[in-house]
Amino acid sequence: MxxxxxxxxxxxxxxxxxxxxxxxxxxxxxxxxxxxxxxxxxxxxxxxxxxxxxxxxxxxxxxxxxxxxxxxxxxxxxxxxxxxxxxxxxxxxxxxxxxxxxxxxxxxxxxxxxxxxxxxxxxxxxxxxxxxxxxxxxxxxxxxxxxxxxxxxxxxxxxxxxxxxxxxxxxxxxxxxxxxxxxxxxxxxxxxxxxxxxxxxxxxxxxxxxxxxxxxxxxxxxxxxxxxxxxxxxxxxxxxxxxxxxxxxxxxxxxxxxxxxxxxxxxxxxxxxxxxxxxxxxxxxxxxxxxxxxxxxxxxxxxxxxxxxxxxxxxxxxxxxxxxxxxxxxxxxxxxxxxxxxxxxxxxxxKPPLQLKTAQLDPYLGTYKADQFPFEIMMTKEDTQLIVNAKDGPTFPVESHEKDKFTSDRAGVKIHFLPEQDKMILQLGGKTIELIRE
CATH class of the missing domain: 3.40.710.10 (DD-peptidase/beta-lactamase superfamily)
Structure with missing residues (x-):
């Protein structure tokens, strides 16, 4: 909803x-x-x-x-x-x-x-x-x-x-x-x-x-x-x-x-x-x-x-x-x-998604927050699937077609991770939001 x-x-x-x-x-x-x-x-x-x-x-x-x-x-x-x-x-x-x-x-x-x-x-x-x-x-x-x-x-x-x-x-x-x-x-x-x-x-x-x-x-x-x-x-x-x-x-x-x-x-x-x-x-x-x-x-x-x-x-x-x-x-x-x-x-x-191994998802895991964003996001994994867990919001899987980039067509979400900077760039609802990993 x-x-x-x-x-x-x-x-x-x-x-x-x-x-x-x-x-x-x-x-x-x-x-x-x-x-x-x-x-x-x-x-x-x-x-x-x-x-x-x-x-x-x-x-x-x-x-x-x-x-x-x-x-x-x-x-x-x-x-x-x-x-x-x-x-x-x-x-x-x-x-x-x-x-x-x-x-x-x-x-x-x-x-x-x-x-x-x-x-x-x-x-x-x-x-x-x-x-x-x-x-x-x-x-x-x-x-x-x-x-x-x-x-x-x-x-x-x-x-x-x-x-x-x-x-x-x-x-x-x-x-x-x-x-x-x-x-x-x-x-x-x-x-x-x-x-x-x-x-x-x-x-x-x-x-x-x-x-x-x-x-x-x-x-x-x-x-x-x-x-x-x-x-x-x-x-x-x-x-x-x-x-x-x-x-x-x-x-x-x-x-x-x-x-x-x-x-x-x-x-x-x-x-x-x-x-x-x-x-x-x-x-x-x-x-x-x-x-x-x-x-x-x-x-x-x-x-x-x-x-x-x-x-x-x-x-x-x-x-x-x-x-x-x-x-x-x-x-x-x-x-x-x-x-x-x-x-x-x-x-x-x-296009078919990339087939990632479970260890390749580890650099993206953690909790991300932004002052202007209404809820925090926890990134978890289930085997080879990266999962978005939004606090007080939806939980859904995302798939990758390009290194460090994930999408969910169903949720209308695009995510670009910058693991070395502990950041993720979220595109949602026509907006682009930068979140920082705790």
Whole structure:
């Protein structure tokens, strides 16, 4: 999730005046990704509310060779949060709730619930522990969980910070918001989503998720080893209002267009959603784009990764959902944006990595820090694989194609080591950062 968000931040810095849209080049780019087994998924580009491009590559089901198409449905992870925030704002407009309503009105056993408001939950300012960081998460994420069980886990966790003193992304916030919507409406989240968003927006391929059914054109998710390897399915009782929606890139674009053109919430509510407090809007984040307004969200669950980005000034929406990535989301979206806007773009080369011996990795090991970088990085190894361990961030392997240089296409990271100087030069999110080894 953290480097997905960074990916979105990167691509929006490439704003230039759009030239003729080169669909042939974009087709060639995605054909290359498919031929080289570097990605599977679907892309949709909308201009002024109309789809002007779509492309799908790879398989929804690798074992049975079921190809993806524009109607293939993907788990969209945390993009669900924009849907949940919209539902909350609708209830506020109907005076069934306020931004100042305390969490204790619904779940008094949650720590500091009398100090946590609806707005704190919406803006990730509650201080509640992110339940998906639970040590046993990977054990219980695969089985059905009741609301009582989920609440019990939340109630036992200590606060990360005092409410409204900081902002830190936490799925717990939106899980609770989903429960609150159900408490107020006395219906399931799935029913509320259908009546309040799916039907008004005429979303044909969006629903609250359940067990994946490829016969209904739902994609499985995969990671690449020597071939695509099927990933376990999170039971959708776990992410709830934080990440349980299934959709298509086209439907996501229609939803965002509906949200920003007044179909779902008032101008006043939308303005509040777009207002940032410590980087977070209400169910939205904003991306740098040469001073232009632009909003959206990203999502990751199991082997799925998705992004939705809306640029009001250009009336442009780019949505992409993947059920398998080798080339990182950053690199793919960079390619899409640069090709769309007519910027120079050279297709990536996919060369085999160097075969290093474990002893050759030793000069790179250690902990690296930089004052301007938000977290320290520990470089470790597993046999002949160099591993990046970012404190409070992702852990992922990197590979080398040139002496002292390593990359991760999936994470969108490039690293140049200077072992004699105890330095590493990190390229991430369009930035170059020098870190010093302790």
């Amino acid at each position: 953290k480097y997905i968000t960074i990916a979105v931040l990167v691509i929006m810095s490439h704003a230039i005046t759009a030239q003729t849209f080169n669909t042939q080049k974009l087709d060639s780019f995605f054909s290359l990704l498919e031929q080289k087994n570097k990605a599977m998924g679907s892309l949709s580009i909308h201009k002024k509310g109309n789809e002007i491009y779509n492309r799908s590559i790879g398989f929804a089901d690798v074992e049975h060779k079921i190809k993806t198409d524009k109607n293939t449905k993907y788990r969209i992870g945390s993009i669900t949060k924009t849907f949940t925030a919209t539902l909350i704002m609708q209830l506020i407009e109907e005076k069934k709730l306020t931004l100042e309503t305390p969490l204790s009105d619904f779940f008094p056993n949650v720590p500091k619930s009398n100090k946590i408001t609806i707005e704190h939950l919406l803006r990730h300012r509650s201080g509640l522990f992110n339940i998906t960081n639970d040590d046993d998460f990977r054990k219980w994420m695969l089985i059905p969980n009741t609301r009582k069980e989920m609440l019990s886990r939340i109630e036992k966790k200590e606060m990360v910070f005092k409410p409204d003193t900081d902002a830190k992304y936490s799925n717990t916030n939106y899980l609770l918001l989903g429960y609150i919507v159900e408490e107020i409406e006395k219906k399931s989240y799935a029913e509320i989503l259908k009546s309040r968003i799916i039907i008004p927006c005429k979303l044909k391929n969006t629903r609250y998720g359940s067990k994946i059914n490829t016969k209904e054109n739902e994609a499985n998710s995969y990671v690449m080893h020597s071939d695509w390897v099927l990933q376990p399915e999170t039971d959708m009782s776990v992410p709830g209002g934080a990440g349980a929606i299934v959709s298509t890139p086209k439907d996501m674009a229609v939803f965002y267009h509906s949200l920003f053109t007044g179909l779902l919430v008032s101008d006043e509510s939308l303005s509040k959603m777009k207002t940032l407090v410590d980087r977070y809007g209400i169910g939205l984040i904003q991306f740098p784009y040469d001073g232009k307004e632009n909003y959206g969200h990203s999502g990751g669950i199991d082997g799925f990764q998705s992004v939705a980005a809306y640029i009001p000034e250009d009336e442009l929406i780019i949505t992409y959902s993947s059920n398998g990535l080798v080339l990182g989301l950053t690199e793919i979206l960079m390619g899409v944006v640069q090709i769309y806007f007519g910027a120079p773009y050279a297709f990536p080369e996919f």
